[in-house]
Amino acid sequence: xxxxxxxxxxxxxxxxxxxxxxxxxxxxxxxxxxxxxxxxxxxxxxxxxxxxxxxxxxxxxxxxxxxxxxxxxxxxxxxxxxxxxxxxxxxxxxxxxxxxxxxxxxxxxxxxxxxxxxxxxxxxxxxxxxxxxxxxxxxxxxxxxxxxxxxxxxxxxxxxxxxxxxxxxxxxxxxxxxxxxxxxxxxxxxxxxxxxxxxxxxxxxxxxxxxxxxxxxxxxxxxxxxxxxxxxxxxxxxxxxxxxxxxxxxxxxxxxxxxxxxxxxxxxxxxxxxxxxxxxxxxxxxxxxxxxxxxxxxxxxxxxxxxxxxxxxxxxxxxxxxxxxxxxxxxxxxxxxxxxxxxxxxxxxxxxxxxxxxxxxxxxxxxxxxxxxxxxxxxxxxxxxxxxxxxxxxxxxxxxxxxxxxxxxxxxxxxxxxxxxxxxxxxxxxxxxxxxxxxxxxxxxxxxxxxxxxxxxxxxxxxxx
Amino acid sequence: xxxxxxxxxxxxxxxxxxxxxxxxxxxxxxxxxxxxxxxxxxxxxxxxxxxxxxxxxxxxxxxxxxxxxxxxxxxxxxxxxxxxxxxxxxxxxxxxxxxxxxxxxxxxxxxxxxxxxxxxxxxxxxxxxxxxxxxxxxxxxxxxxxxxxxxxxxxxxxxxxxxxxxxxxxxxxxxxx
Numbered sequence: 001x002x003x004x005x006x007x008x009x010x011x012x013x014x015x016x017x018x019x020x021x022x023x024x025x026x027x028x029x030x031x032x033x034x035x036x037x038x039x040x041x042x043x044x045x046x047x048x049x050x051x052x053x054x055x056x057x058x059x060x061x062x063x064x065x066x067x068x069x070x071x072x073x074x075x076x077x078x079x080x081x082x083x084x085x086x087x088x089x090x091x092x093x094x095x096x097x098x099x100x101x102x103x104x105x106x107x108x109x110x111x112x113x114x115x116x117x118x119x120x121x122x123x124x125x126x127x128x129x130x131x132x133x134x135x136x137x138x139x140x141x142x143x144x145x146x147x148x149x150x151x152x153x154x155x156x157x158x159x160x161x162x163x164x165x166x167x168x169x170x171x172x173x174x175x176x177x178x179x180x181x182x183x184x185x186x187x188x189x190x191x192x193x194x195x196x197x198x199x200x201x202x203x204x205x206x207x208x209x210x211x212x213x214x215x216x217x218x219x220x221x222x223x224x225x226x227x228x229x230x231x232x233x234x235x236x237x238x239x240x241x242x243x244x245x246x247x248x249x250x251x252x253x254x255x256x257x258x259x260x261x262x263x264x265x266x267x268x269x270x271x272x273x274x275x276x277x278x279x280x281x282x283x284x285x286x287x288x289x290x291x292x293x294x295x296x297x298x299x300x301x302x303x304x305x306x307x308x309x310x311x312x313x314x315x316x317x318x319x320x321x322x323x324x325x326x327x328x329x330x331x332x333x334x335x336x337x338x339x340x341x342x343x344x345x346x347x348x349x350x351x352x353x354x355x356x357x358x359x360x361x362x363x364x365x366x367x368x369x370x371x372x373x374x375x376x377x378x379x380x381x382x383x384x385x386x387x388x389x390x391x392x393x394x395x396x397x398x399x400x401x402x403x404x405x406x407x408x409x410x411x412x413x414x415x416x417x418x419x420x421x422x423x424x425x426x427x428x429x430x431x432x433x434x435x436x437x438x439x440x441x442x443x444x445x446x447x448x449x450x451x452x453x454x455x456x457x458x459x460x461x462x463x464x465x
Numbered sequence: 466x467x468x469x470x471x472x473x474x475x476x477x478x479x480x481x482x483x484x485x486x487x488x489x490x491x492x493x494x495x496x497x498x499x500x501x502x503x504x505x506x507x508x509x510x511x512x513x514x515x516x517x518x519x520x521x522x523x524x525x526x527x528x529x530x531x532x533x534x535x536x537x538x539x540x541x542x543x544x545x546x547x548x549x550x551x552x553x554x555x556x557x558x559x560x561x562x563x564x565x566x567x568x569x570x571x572x573x574x575x576x577x578x579x580x581x582x583x584x585x586x587x588x589x590x591x592x593x594x595x596x597x598x599x600x601x602x603x604x605x606x607x608x609x610x611x612x613x614x615x616x617x618x619x620x621x622x623x624x625x626x627x628x629x630x631x632x633x634x635x636x637x638x639x640x641x642x
Binding site for chain 2: 333336337340341343380381382462464
């Protein structure tokens with residue numbers, strides 16, 4: 001028989017600690033190295049000229065020695081340096097620091113989404129009275145244990161870094177006397193600042209964040225305690241209680257997922273709006289969460305846990321990942337096509353910033369390849385969905401690919417030409433990921449790996465497709 | 466003689482018994498012609514040792530055909546035969562073609578797959594069904610053994626194996642071709 005409880009042993013903890021330290025080291029190296037160094041890793045030479053002409057300060061701060069190492073940067077830098085930054089090293093530090101803050105936000109949104117999808121997946125299984133997934137229910141439930149830390153991080157990040165992430169937080173935008181007055185943003189001020197005046201403290205925005213996290217955490221706690229009580233006491237009454245709470249969560253999530261997508265991501269490009277955006281972010285979160293659930297299931301099975309999980313259960317998970325990577329593409333394309341076809345300037349600026357920028361155009365295509373073409377072709381056949389190796393590869397690509405997706409949603413609007421992809425980003429992802437996994441795996445080890453008294457255990461046992 | 470087939474039919478009234486019986490019979494070296502059941506029995510394909518269906522390959526091919534046709538059609542119509550400026554876009558603007566391409570891919574994949582299935586399993590409206598036992602449309606599972614293909618084993622021996630494996634009846638049935 002398989003081991004009943006997941007053993008979060010010292011070896012695993014050590015690996016996660018090492019990943020965290022590696023991430024921290026990469027982050028520090030990213031801070032010390034000129035940010036231009038990151039650029040050349042990911043993209044080619046073209047970026048430098050683009051950067052210089054775009055007049056950014058991420059690259060243009062170059063000190064004398066750096067100029068030697070990047071001979072292709074030219075005079076344009078110098079002039080812009082003098083006018084905008086005028087202080088070499090400090091600007092370099094500033095650029096990194098800003099990237100650090102933005103990376104913090106990207107990872108926050110990304111991992112919050114995975115945690116929420118954990119609870120969402122758990123809830124749909126109850127709402128749909130699904131039996132096949134009974135063996136793996138504890139995995140999504142553990143993912144959701146990140147909701148509380150995510151909420152705290154989100155609030156703290158917003159309170160400290162808001163001016164760098166959200167253009168709309170600058171009070172002079174709402175001041176008619178100011179030269180920065182922006183009538184479009186001022187017109188949206190109620191959405192952020194109600195009941196206060198535009199430009200003061202964003203009460204409504206923060207309130208939404210707090211209320212959403214509180215509701216999610218409350219329902220998560222409720223479901224988790226019901227699930228562990230079912231383990232102890234048995235009987236079908238807990239299943240019905242969990243079902244009621246699951247439906248409540250789904251109703252809350254239906255609204256809150258969309259609104260948080262507008263709040264946390266779409267409001268970065270404050271002038272811009274898309275009616276597809278809530279779905280788009282949800283689709284991105286959902287397929288990432290599904291891929292992580294599948295990946296953890298496969299890895300646990302390979303480590304000798306979850307012996308009851310057969311290839312049929314994995315096949316269903318594979319179908320989920322396959323289907324929702326297509327769903328993401330569908331939503332992504334629906335948003336793209338309408339904006340492209342209508343070609344209204346205030347809408348198409350979103351894609352101009354991404355598609356027509358030398359810096360982000362490669363990410364734009366990488367995003368599509370990693371999140372659509374690769375999983376689509378990799379998981380298309382029945383056999384692929386039943387083989388661990390294909391599932392693992394596709395899931396890892398999707399998990400990384402959707403980080404790129406969130407990167408592409410958030411960075412152009414915040415950093416613009418200053419942005420880059422390099423050690424800082426990789427380091428932050430590793431640090432965030434290792435802490436996230438630490439919390440999740442600890443939660444996973446605190447309960448039996450398979451619900452003991454779930455009324456549908458027998459149905460899951462006979463699941464066959 | 467050559468235009469009639471001799472079948473031995475094992476009648477089962479429980480799918481769990483049937484599933485186990487299939488394994489036993491195959492282990493005894495007897496070739497099973499076909500199993501007829503009133504509803505899909507999970508795991509029966511594996512027990513019968515059926516080869517994997519090649520239908521998905523047909524679906525993929527028809528899908529690719531749909532993609533090619535759709536792209537060719539649109540590029541020819543809007544790019545070559547009657548170029549028009551629509552919304553200031555290029556004549557051949559690929560994003561515009563995606564919805565139609567998608568729909569034709571799905572349409573051809575679906576119709577192609579259904580058509581392939583009908584042809585390969587010889588299903589057609591005017592087909593005269595030859596039921597080995599009318600009760601497979603109600604509540605009995607029939608396991609058919611083609612005696613012509615099991616000459617190595619005595620018919621009576623096969624009957625005994627069927628009985629041992631839990632068949633409630635064993636019937637002989639001749640089918641004229």
